[in-house]
Amino acid sequence: MLYTFHLLTENPPMPDDSPSKRGGFRAGAGRKKGSSAYGETTRAIRVPESLIPEVTTMLAIRKRQFETVKSCSADVLVPAPRLNAVKIPLFIGKVAAGFPSPADDYIEKTLDLNDLLIKKPAATFFVRAEGESMLGAGIHPNDILIVDRSLKPVLGKIVICALNGELTVKRLKKLGGEIVLAAENPVYPDIHIRENSELVIWGVVTNVIHAV
Amino acid sequence: MLYTFHLLTENPPMPDDSPSKRGGFRAGAGRKKGSSAYGETTRAIRVPESLIPEVTTMLAIRKRQFETVKSCSADVLVPAPRLNAVKIPLFIGKVAAGFPSPADDYIEKTLDLNDLLIKKPAATFFVRAEGESMLGAGIHPNDILIVDRSLKPVLGKIVICALNGELTVKRLKKLGGEIVLAAENPVYPDIHIRENSELVIWGVVTNVIHAV
DNA sequence: CTAATTGAATGCTGTACACTTTTCATTTGT
DNA sequence: ACAAATGAAAAGTGTACAGCATTCAATTAG
Numbered sequence: 001m002l003y004t005f006h007l008l009t010e011n012p013p014m015p016d017d018s019p020s021k022r023g024g025f026r027a028g029a030g031r032k033k034g035s036s037a038y039g040e041t042t043r044a045i046r047v048p049e050s051l052i053p054e055v056t057t058m059l060a061i062r063k064r065q066f067e068t069v070k071s072c073s074a075d076v077l078v079p080a081p082r083l084n085a086v087k088i089p090l091f092i093g094k095v096a097a098g099f100p101s102p103a104d105d106y107i108e109k110t111l112d113l114n115d116l117l118i119k120k121p122a123a124t125f126f127v128r129a130e131g132e133s134m135l136g137a138g139i140h141p142n143d144i145l146i147v148d149r150s151l152k153p154v155l156g157k158i159v160i161c162a163l164n165g166e167l168t169v170k171r172l173k174k175l176g177g178e179i180v181l182a183a184e185n186p187v188y189p190d191i192h193i194r195e196n197s198e199l200v201i202w203g204v205v206t207n208v209i210h211a212v
Numbered sequence: 213m214l215y216t217f218h219l220l221t222e223n224p225p226m227p228d229d230s231p232s233k234r235g236g237f238r239a240g241a242g243r244k245k246g247s248s249a250y251g252e253t254t255r256a257i258r259v260p261e262s263l264i265p266e267v268t269t270m271l272a273i274r275k276r277q278f279e280t281v282k283s284c285s286a287d288v289l290v291p292a293p294r295l296n297a298v299k300i301p302l303f304i305g306k307v308a309a310g311f312p313s314p315a316d317d318y319i320e321k322t323l324d325l326n327d328l329l330i331k332k333p334a335a336t337f338f339v340r341a342e343g344e345s346m347l348g349a350g351i352h353p354n355d356i357l358i359v360d361r362s363l364k365p366v367l368g369k370i371v372i373c374a375l376n377g378e379l380t381v382k383r384l385k386k387l388g389g390e391i392v393l394a395a396e397n398p399v400y401p402d403i404h405i406r407e408n409s410e411l412v413i414w415g416v417v418t419n420v421i422h423a424v
Numbered sequence: 425c426t427a428a429t430t431g432a433a434t435g436c437t438g439t440a441c442a443c444t445t446t447t448c449a450t451t452t453g454t
Numbered sequence: 455a456c457a458a459a460t461g462a463a464a465a466g467t468g469t470a471c472a473g474c475a476t477t478c479a480a481t482t483a484g
Contacts, residue, residue, distance in 0.1 A: 030434030031476040038260035042436075045267065046467065047257055048250035051274060055257065055267055062263060242464030243446040254466075258437065429482070436475070445466070452459070 039066045127160055127169070129208075134158070134169055136184030139208055145169065149203030158205040163197060169205065251278045339372055339381070341420075346370070346381055348396030351420055357381065361415030370417040376409055381417065 034040050038059075047055055127145045137158055139145065145160065153159045158171050161181065170181035170191065179193040193199055246252055250271075259267055339357045349370055351357065357372065365371045370383050375393065382393035382403065391405040405411055 027479090029432065029478055031436070033435065035476065036260070036436060040260045040262060042258040042260050043264060044256045044258050044438080044469075045264065045271075046254040047267070047271065048248070048252045048254050048274060050252060051270060052255060052257065054270070055259070058263060058266070059257075059259065062260060239449090241448055241462065243466070245465065247446065248466055256439075256468080425484105427482105427484080430478105430480085432478100432480105434475100434477085437471105437473090439469105439471095441468105441470090443467085443469105445464100447463085447465100448460105449462100450460085452457100454455105454457085 037063045037066065127167075129169060131188075133183040133185050133188040134171075137171065137208075139169060139184075139205075144208070145205050146207040147203040148206050151204040151206070153201045153204055160202040160205060162200045162202065163191065163193075172201075249275050249278065339379075341381060343400075345395040345397050345400040346383075349383065351381060351396075351417075356420070357417050358419040359415040360418050363416040363418070365413045365416055372414040372417060374412040374414065375403065375405075384413075 036042055127147055129139050129141060129145055132141060139158075147160050151157075153172055155172055155174050158169065160167065160169055162168075163181065168181065168191075171184060173180040173182045173190075175192075179199070181191040181193065183190055248254055339359055340354060341351050341357055342353060344353060351370075359372050363369075365384055367384055367386050370381065372379065372381055373393065374380075380393065380403075383396060385392040385394045385402075387404075391411070393403040393405065395402055
């Protein structure tokens with residue numbers, strides 16, 4: 001072990017009587033926490049090579065989502081990781097990892113909001129609604145939308161999508177062979193998708209949590 | 213740069229006239245390649261903390277699968293990673309990452325065996341069939357089965373499952389409230405699932421590749 | 425006064441490396 | 455002859471760390 005000695009002052013490594021240099025110790029300096037491409041800290045883990053494309057895809061999606069969210073200043077959340085991790089029955093007893101087996105009948109169940117609202121934790125995320133364009137569908141400002149990105153965005157469903165990089169909630173429709181993102185409020189116009197616009201559907205809204 | 217000099221013999225680092233010690237250079241010594249928990253080499257990649265439970269689950273599933281496969285000496289494959297990685301349209305143009313958007317209508321398509329047989333590359337794997345218990349379903353020994361583990365194993369489907377750690381292919385049935393793994397060959401008996409047996413359903417067989 | 429420049433501080437990132445685990449020819453024991 | 459013990463070799467594994475990127479107060483210029 002190697003010891004170095006400092007006088008016990010407030011800023012041990014940098015005496016703040018330095019005369020003419022810029023910089024020096026300054027509160028607030030330095031890169032901010034959570035300034036990675038994902039908006040959160042990362043950790044290095046080892047992955048078998050055949051799984052790397054799959055993981056890389058997940059990472060790219062997460063990164064792209066974070067970019068869009070940042071530019072829209074929207075509020076996107078993901079189910080609490082710890083809770084879900086605990087709840088996944090991994091080859092224990094009669095349930096295959098993540099996929100319910102028919103033998104489920106024999107297992108007693110207790111009702112849990114997570115179980116009720118989140119079918120596929122890995123494919124679920126939450127978005128806080130903004131604006132009043134979907135009032136008719138029961139979606140009020142600041143409501144929390146539960147989104148399943150594994151569901152196919154069929155016509156008639158309410159979807160979360162990024163249109164030219166902007167995040168919106170609309171009902172998916174088709175009018176005369178043209179895709180339409182329909183608002184559910186007469187005050188707001190429907191959005192007709194042109195050939196050259198970039199539409200990315202993130203997932204299908206399955207539930208709305210509204211605070212009275 | 214540091215240079216050391218060796219006489220150019222067959223085993224430079226170890227002169228093989230060492231008299232009494234054990235070991236020394238020996239061809240074939242050392243840990244074997246692919247002796248990791250996954251049966252293949254791994255690489256360290258950085259993952260945002262909120263995705264770690266999801267990735268960890270994937271790893272545990274892969275590990276558990278490899279263990280079972282090893283103990284059964286079965287032949288399980290996964291779609292070639294490079295090919296799939298290239299094919300995933302990641303937020304480009306009008307297609308959302310991995311999930312087809314309705315705007316697909318406007319994109320020309322070419323037929324590809326991969327597209328035809330593999331709906332979800334990340335959830336698909338291949339198993340080489342053994343035995344003749346499923347001849348009636350057109351599954352011969354050494355056939356390659358295409359398995360989708362994202363499909364729900366409903367009654368009547370042919371599934372890959374691990375019963376008490378042993379890998380089998382059977383048709384899923386129910387007789388008098390009891391789950392039955394039914395063979396498709398009168399010579400072989402059906403398997404009735406008891407309360408205390410560990411049944412893990414890996415996925416649903418979607419196609420069979422048979423060599424004439 | 426306002427805007428541009430500067431450089432220290434601090435978090436992020438990839439990967440090198442120390443340590444562990446596995447394997448097997450050789451040695452040693454019976 | 456056979457079996458157990460041994461230790462070097464080689465691959466696997468986690469993580470520390472050097473270098474990179476970002477931020478912002480102090481400084482300088484206009």
